[in-house]
Amino acid sequence: MKSLLERDVERDVMRSIGVSTGEMLPDLVEHLREHRTELREEWARRITEAKVLTAMSDAEIFAEATSVYDNYVAALETGTFEALQTYSRNLSERIIPRGVETHEVVGIVLLLRDVLARSLFAKYQADFQLLNRILDAYEPAANRIANTVAVGFVQERERIIRQQQEAIRELSTPVLQVRERLLILPIIGVIDPQRARQLTEQLLHGIRANRARVVVIDITGVAAMDSHVANHLVQTVEASRLLGATVIVTGLSPEIAQTLVKIGVDLGKMNTVGDLQGGIEEAERLLGYKVVPTPEIPSQISGRHEDS
Amino acid sequence: MPEQNPHDDVEFCVPVASVNDIVTARLQGRNLAARLGFSAGEATLVATAISELARNIVQYAGDGDIVVRAIANGTKQGIVVVARDRGPGIDDPKLAVQSGFSTSGGLGLGLSGVRRIVDDFQIVSERSTGTTVTVTKWKS
Amino acid sequence: MPVPILKQSQYLIATIQSALTDEDLLALQTALVEKVGKYRSRGVIVDVTALDVLDSFASRTLRDIAHIIRLRGAETVIVGVQPEVAFAMVQLGITLESVSTALDLEEGLAYLDKKLQHARAED
Numbered sequence: 001m002k003s004l005l006e007r008d009v010e011r012d013v014m015r016s017i018g019v020s021t022g023e024m025l026p027d028l029v030e031h032l033r034e035h036r037t038e039l040r041e042e043w044a045r046r047i048t049e050a051k052v053l054t055a056m057s058d059a060e061i062f063a064e065a066t067s068v069y070d071n072y073v074a075a076l077e078t079g080t081f082e083a084l085q086t087y088s089r090n091l092s093e094r095i096i097p098r099g100v101e102t103h104e105v106v107g108i109v110l111l112l113r114d115v116l117a118r119s120l121f122a123k124y125q126a127d128f129q130l131l132n133r134i135l136d137a138y139e140p141a142a143n144r145i146a147n148t149v150a151v152g153f154v155q156e157r158e159r160i161i162r163q164q165q166e167a168i169r170e171l172s173t174p175v176l177q178v179r180e181r182l183l184i185l186p187i188i189g190v191i192d193p194q195r196a197r198q199l200t201e202q203l204l205h206g207i208r209a210n211r212a213r214v215v216v217i218d219i220t221g222v223a224a225m226d227s228h229v230a231n232h233l234v235q236t237v238e239a240s241r242l243l244g245a246t247v248i249v250t251g252l253s254p255e256i257a258q259t260l261v262k263i264g265v266d267l268g269k270m271n272t273v274g275d276l277q278g279g280i281e282e283a284e285r286l287l288g289y290k291v292v293p294t295p296e297i298p299s300q301i302s303g304r305h306e307d308s
Numbered sequence: 309m310p311e312q313n314p315h316d317d318v319e320f321c322v323p324v325a326s327v328n329d330i331v332t333a334r335l336q337g338r339n340l341a342a343r344l345g346f347s348a349g350e351a352t353l354v355a356t357a358i359s360e361l362a363r364n365i366v367q368y369a370g371d372g373d374i375v376v377r378a379i380a381n382g383t384k385q386g387i388v389v390v391a392r393d394r395g396p397g398i399d400d401p402k403l404a405v406q407s408g409f410s411t412s413g414g415l416g417l418g419l420s421g422v423r424r425i426v427d428d429f430q431i432v433s434e435r436s437t438g439t440t441v442t443v444t445k446w447k448s
Numbered sequence: 449m450p451v452p453i454l455k456q457s458q459y460l461i462a463t464i465q466s467a468l469t470d471e472d473l474l475a476l477q478t479a480l481v482e483k484v485g486k487y488r489s490r491g492v493i494v495d496v497t498a499l500d501v502l503d504s505f506a507s508r509t510l511r512d513i514a515h516i517i518r519l520r521g522a523e524t525v526i527v528g529v530q531p532e533v534a535f536a537m538v539q540l541g542i543t544l545e546s547v548s549t550a551l552d553l554e555e556g557l558a559y560l561d562k563k564l565q566h567a568r569a570e571d
Contacts (some may be wrong), residue, residue: 181489200535235539240534242544325473328469335500349532352501355538420541
């Protein structure tokens with residue numbers, strides 16, 4: 001026989017983990033449906049008052065509020081949240097590009113929660129027992145809904161961020177073909193393992209696509225050369241060689257040279273030149289081009305090997 | 309809500325007793341990786357890891373097997389490769405995985421190389437019971 | 449499955465298939481040595497375009513092949529290593545050091561031509 005205290009605790013626990021003790025659930029749903037118009041308007045008013053969703057017009061806010069409200073009630077009624085999750089992801093997809101922030105989305109969901117709770121208080125204020133029972137139905141579901149919408153929003157944001165990061169990575173590692181058989185890869189900025197891997201893959205595919213015989217990798221702009229990045233550079237050089245391309249590394253500062261030696265790289269084996277221009281000239285020499293020191297007329301003997 | 313992964317229960321086992329089994333194991337590994345949507349590069353890494361692990365079994369234990377399994381962790385999909393043998397075992401597994409370690413000359417056990425290309429690497433080895441290497445590669 | 453070997457003037461071209469077993473590789477070694485001797489070939493191209501994985505064994509054997517062929521007076525070039533395979537190899541620490549490589553058959557032949565030109569110039 002459970003004591004009153006035990007039953008209270010049990011009910012609180014059930015509520016907090018989202019389990020609706022749902023005898024009054026139908027009443028709750030009916031109440032929400034019955035007062036749909038005024039509750040939505042109240043909510044929209046509170047949203048404007050709180051000065052959130054400023055990126056959207058009043059009409060838009062009301063339209064979305066209606067959708068959210070109806071999804072909300074449906075979720076309460078059915079106890080399933082997939083539709084709500086899908087809707088919140090769609091909603092997020094629409095509003096994130098408009099600059100809507102996470103705190104705004106969480107904020108308005110909590111506002112709705114409050115608006116609905118207060119209307120329940122108002123309705124059942126005469127009967128504390130009844131109020132408690134309807135809250136038993138409402139509280140867990142409301143928590144779950146707030147959670148679902150917020151998480152849906154955050155997941156969508158993260159997906160977009162990942163997409164953008166990918167695009168940035170691709171843009172920031174251009175493999176340039178400047179002459180036949182010669183590729184230049186200027187590396188700029190921070191190299192994390194993922195970017196390093198992408199860099200190498202892009203270069204190798206570029207070597208194959210352009211049939212490059214010489215690659216100049218310029219590391220002048222690399223933000224930090226630690227042993228990981230250095231290792232990756234060495235691997236890139238070795239992998240390029242497997243595709244028949246010679247790699248010239250330019251932009252090697254004395255500090256970076258030290259790092260490479262420290263990790264055991266035999267600099268004697270790596271083809272290095274001070275600066276990019278020098279590297280390109282060396283590359284052209286390897287390819288058999290004769291370089292005339294007049295910049296306006298780059299003279300170019302066709303790629304047949306004519307060693308000096 | 310995490311979707312049910314349709315590949316959750318995909319698993320196959322290749323007994324490894326001769327060098328020909330190495331090819332079978334890595335081909336099946338590559339196929340599974342391709343089916344799960346791994347990129348060409350990642351599938352090659354998986355196949356290469358399986359090749360090296362299978363080769364170790366043949367070279368040092370004589371026979372064993374390779375189990376390849378699809379796994380999922382939330383929205384992440386991956387492949388687990390378990391290479392088991394009942395061979396003589398490795399005295400000091402930690403040492404064997406360090407770069408450059410080699411007992412038989414040439415490229416040695418290749419385990420340090422395998423570790424570089426996978427996301428997770430576990431090795432259990434005992435004199436009497438043999439060696440089990442478990443590696444995981446996630447789809448990016 | 450034996451690896452097909454074609455004779456193209458003074459060169460031999462061996463084209464490897466994807467499911468290459470250890471046996472196939474060793475048989476290739478024997479066959480190449482024999483043919484280099486028989487035709488007095490000056491160069492050998494091993495085309496690994498179709499190879500899906502180049503593991504430590506394959507790498508060792510290709511190095512051995514290049515070494516033995518050189519003792520017979522011919523130059524070996526490995527061509528057609530795929531980007532994904534090259535990537536996996538360097539991660540694994542396999543470099544095919546001391547073996548010449550070229551992008552594809554065309555590059556491989558150009559490389560051999562050049563090498564032989566030089567050799568003749570030195571005679």
